[in-house]
Amino acid sequence: SRGMMVCASMYTVVAFLVSGVLLPAPTLGKELIRDPGHCSDHLDPQCSGSCKPRCAPNESLGLGSCGTGCQCCQPNITHAPCDYGKQCGSGGTCRTRITCLKGEKRIPGSCGTGKTCICCAPDTETCPVPFKKHGSEYFYFHDTSKMNWDDALNHCKSLGGSLAEPANMDDFIVLIESSYSHMKHDIWLGATDQSGSWEWLSGGSVPSALWPVWPGNQPSGDGHCMQIHYHGYSGFFLNDYHCHVKGYFVCECTPRVT
16 A cells, blocks of 8 residues: 645645545544535434524524534524513403413403413302303203202202203203213203293293204294203204103303302
8 A cells, every 4th residue: 555645725635545445534633614505405304493504693402403513493482571560450460371270261451462471360250069161151950850840940049040041052952962961851941931922031032043943843832841852863952841741951050250
């Protein structure tokens, strides 16, 4: 073997010819400087940002690696601070999050310019046990014994409520089908036509458009009290029926501010 030395203007490369193969000698004290294009052209899929020789002042190191001589860089994420002043109103608190804490509800107001800043306040609307909140309404599904319509109404009153008057009958029946499907019987609700026209117990007329969508040409005239009825071929549906018949029932409570 014989060696050959070549001088260059910036550095010296020493090569050795071994068995006809030209081998470069190791660099001597000089760090190999990569050009900027090298990092961007060889983006490591594990990098959460962009591969660069060095991160910019407005960037920080991200997750992952870009290999020797390159850094995985991502923009600094900043949010405007929440304004913890009185912009939330009386009793309100600014939360730096998307939703309020458990036991709180979101209220109108501003917490500043931060995108994740919202106003929260304690949810003080409550109903006594055994009522449970379903959407914006509080119901109690009585499925342990059956009563006629009048006795069911009196039982609901003893609990601090009345027979239920669902705001959306379609959603209410979906709730029964999904969570109370075992109540496959008559289920009394808070409306009657004993005065000559269908009215809710709380006052106001039952919309005539509420009936025709249900099977059996409702109200069919075979009773004076509103119920949810179950039949094997049609499932749960709105029905008018004889008030003296015993069935399950649903009570509703109007929440009180405590």
